[in-house]
Amino acid sequence: MTTVTDVAPSAPAKHRAEVATALPPARGQSFLKLVAIELRKSVNTRSGRVLLAAILLLALVAIGWQLTHLPPGAAGFDGFLGAASSGVMLLLPVIGVMAMTSEWTQRTALTTFTLSPRRVRVQLAKFLSAIVLAVVAMTVVILLAVAGTALAGAVTDHTTSYAGMGGQLAGAYLTIMLNVVMGAAFGAVIPQTAVAILVFFIAPTAWSLAGPALFKDNANWLDVWGAFGRIAERDLHGMVPETLTALGVWIVLPTIAGLWASSRREVK
Amino acid sequence: MITVENLTKRYGGTTAVQDVSFTVQPGSITGFLGPNGAGKSTTLRMLTGLTPPTSGTATITGKRYADLPNPGRVVGVMLDAAAQHPGRTGRETLLLNASLLGVPKGRVDEMLEAVGLTSAAKRRVGQYSLGMRQRLGIASALLGDPAVLILDEPANGMDPEGIRWMRGLLQDFAARGGTVILSSHLLGEVQATVDRLVVIGGGRIVANGALEELLAGSGTLVRGLDPIGLNQALTAAGLRLEPLQDGALRVDATAEQVGRAAAAAGQILIELRQSDGAGLEELFFQLTSAPVAEAA
Numbered sequence: 001m002t003t004v005t006d007v008a009p010s011a012p013a014k015h016r017a018e019v020a021t022a023l024p025p026a027r028g029q030s031f032l033k034l035v036a037i038e039l040r041k042s043v044n045t046r047s048g049r050v051l052l053a054a055i056l057l058l059a060l061v062a063i064g065w066q067l068t069h070l071p072p073g074a075a076g077f078d079g080f081l082g083a084a085s086s087g088v089m090l091l092l093p094v095i096g097v098m099a100m101t102s103e104w105t106q107r108t109a110l111t112t113f114t115l116s117p118r119r120v121r122v123q124l125a126k127f128l129s130a131i132v133l134a135v136v137a138m139t140v141v142i143l144l145a146v147a148g149t150a151l152a153g154a155v156t157d158h159t160t161s162y163a164g165m166g167g168q169l170a171g172a173y174l175t176i177m178l179n180v181v182m183g184a185a186f187g188a189v190i191p192q193t194a195v196a197i198l199v200f201f202i203a204p205t206a207w208s209l210a211g212p213a214l215f216k217d218n219a220n221w222l223d224v225w226g227a228f229g230r231i232a233e234r235d236l237h238g239m240v241p242e243t244l245t246a247l248g249v250w251i252v253l254p255t256i257a258g259l260w261a262s263s264r265r266e267v268k
Numbered sequence: 269m270i271t272v273e274n275l276t277k278r279y280g281g282t283t284a285v286q287d288v289s290f291t292v293q294p295g296s297i298t299g300f301l302g303p304n305g306a307g308k309s310t311t312l313r314m315l316t317g318l319t320p321p322t323s324g325t326a327t328i329t330g331k332r333y334a335d336l337p338n339p340g341r342v343v344g345v346m347l348d349a350a351a352q353h354p355g356r357t358g359r360e361t362l363l364l365n366a367s368l369l370g371v372p373k374g375r376v377d378e379m380l381e382a383v384g385l386t387s388a389a390k391r392r393v394g395q396y397s398l399g400m401r402q403r404l405g406i407a408s409a410l411l412g413d414p415a416v417l418i419l420d421e422p423a424n425g426m427d428p429e430g431i432r433w434m435r436g437l438l439q440d441f442a443a444r445g446g447t448v449i450l451s452s453h454l455l456g457e458v459q460a461t462v463d464r465l466v467v468i469g470g471g472r473i474v475a476n477g478a479l480e481e482l483l484a485g486s487g488t489l490v491r492g493l494d495p496i497g498l499n500q501a502l503t504a505a506g507l508r509l510e511p512l513q514d515g516a517l518r519v520d521a522t523a524e525q526v527g528r529a530a531a532a533a534g535q536i537l538i539e540l541r542q543s544d545g546a547g548l549e550e551l552f553f554q555l556t557s558a559p560v561a562e563a564a
Contacts, residue, residue: 023371023413026341037368044364045355046392107351110318111408114345115368117317117334267318 029116034125039132042099051095052137058087059141063148067156074161075152078168080145085172088141092176093183096130097196100187100258109267119263127184127255134180138173171232178228182251188258191265204250224250269294269447270315270416275324277310284310286471287324292464294415297438297448299462299479301455303556307471308451309347312420316345328416340369343416344409349401349424354394358385358404361393362411369412379407384433398425406434417441419450423457435461459483459548469556483547488523491516491539492530501533502526518543 042048062083071079100123103109116122153160183200190196204224211219220226220242227246230236236243270292277285285307292298302308313319315326317333325332328343336342352361362376380389383403393401402425409417417438423431431454438461442448449466452458458465465482467475475482492498495515502509507529508520516539519526523540530537 023375026338026412027370028337029368033368037364040364040367044360045353047355102353106353106355107348108353110347110351111365113318114316114347115340115365117336117339267313 031121031125034116034122035128035132038099038122038125038129042095042129042133045102047098047102048095051091051098055088055091055137056140058091059084059144062086063144067148067152070152070156070158073158075149075156075158076161076163077145077149077165078163080148080152081142081168081172084141084145084148085138085176088137089176089179092134092137093179093200094197095133096180096183097187097200098193099126099130100184100262101191101193101196104191104265105193107268109265113267120259123188123259123262126188127181130180130184131177134176135173138176142169142172167234171234175228175232178231178247178251181255182224185251185254185258188262189254191262221245222249269330270326270328270418270449271330272311272315272326273324275311275314275326276322277307277314277319278322283471285314285321285468288468288471288473289324290466290473290476292416292447292449294445294447295442296463297442297450297461298464298466299458300449300451300466300468301458301552301556302451302468306468306556308468309420311468312347312418312449312451316343316347316418318347338369338412340365340412340414341371342412342414343418344412344414345418346402346405346409346422347418347420349405349422350398352393352401352404355392357390357392358396358400359389361404362408365408365411371412375411379411382410383407399427399430402426402434403430406437415445416447417449419448421452422450423452423454431457455548455552465548467552467555474555475551479548482551487518487520487543488526489516489518489539489541489543490523490526490530490537493536493538497533498530498535498537501535502529505529505532 043052063080066080066083103112112122113119149160149162152158186200187193187196190199207219208223208225211223220239222245223242224246227243230239230243272291273289275285275288276283288307288311290298300308300312310319314321315328315333317339327333328336333339333343339345356364359376359380362379363373366373366376377386377389380386383406385400385403385407388396388400393404396404402422406419406422409419422438423434426434435457438448438450442463450458450462459479462479465475465477465479466473489512490498490502495511495517499509499511499517502517502519505525505528507525510518512518521529523542527537527540
């Protein structure tokens, strides 16, 4: 007998009766489980990990820069938070976009929706997992900003200031959540990653640039970046209807359209 | 058990699948055949809840796919082995599904071993060959210990050794009472694996039955010293026949009937046997190439 290089298993496959008793009884899929799985899916691919690492790295670099370029006066937490969170504000929505689009570009929707046929539930779980991820990432960034502020107080002769920290935190969390939901909504509407990311960044920016020229102050009604800015500052400048309208048009509307589209989209 | 009743799917003005009905019984492997664009994939997708039918129903163990609380525990599905995230490892891909199905992690390693991917488990799927992705897809389909398997082109990209392994696995699965439907373009492989056939052409079922019965319809092959004389003798005896290119005749009759008719006319036979023809391949073209005839 010659030796055979055998790639196939020599033992017969174990399935059905052999293991049937060993498996726990089948249960339905709780929404919490779907959220946990979607959360895991957004961090267990290489691209997901690279993005999270980039967010962390950007935060560290920004804090380092802030430490070495402190303005005169007290080293304020707000300065550190602003610097550290720019990376997360920019990149985390991309994870939101990809949570939606990668199912279609990588064609994993085929498996996802055969294992969980109720698509809207899966999509909602994706939205929620994106929010959870945003909160976790923002918390890490905030802790880094706190550490940066403390470090500034310890190694430089600046005094430290944590004035208005509560409000700043609320603004940061709220903005990142809105950002990531908006990203996910765009990803749900447009199933191609690159196009969705482009539209996500360009369309609102284009509006905030061109809108005021065309419509003067009325452009505020659709300026979502402006709305985010006001929310981050926790001061709506008396523009509550404008802010809500912008959020409605850029976040709520795409979310609903995305849920509708992706639950009907043909899985190829 | 799979029951498909009067399934129809229209896209705008075109009808992809029209009034398709068949059942797949437990303990059997059914081959689902048809040319590209005949409606095979559309039918399988309606069966697995991915595409809503225009009319008709498809049920698995008596329930519509979408009504199964955790489908992966009842039916293992592999519609396209290439549709896996290249950035995840093979093991991670299965762990995700295991979590959703509510089966322990040990089951994942068991399945990886069963399909021969243990050594590649920690590599990213992007580095897998198509054959390896097929194995991963099979592992994923078997993960929830389902009673039903729905596989689209499972042998695609596998080497002969892998194909033989897959055949053993499916026959073993069916022997344990499992229900299997698989589509394939590898007709030789289908012939060696399945018990029953459902053939679809132009969106309609053109044949549905046991493999043996469908292949048995090809009659008797006879060759005589005087082909023309034999042809006349058999025709005179009222037998339906079809001359083959090499001078033999294929007759819709038993060997005995042919022998008697030839003997009565004094024709000398040099070959007389059950016609095997080209088997499934010939049947396939017979059924699917003609402008779609009524269901057989």
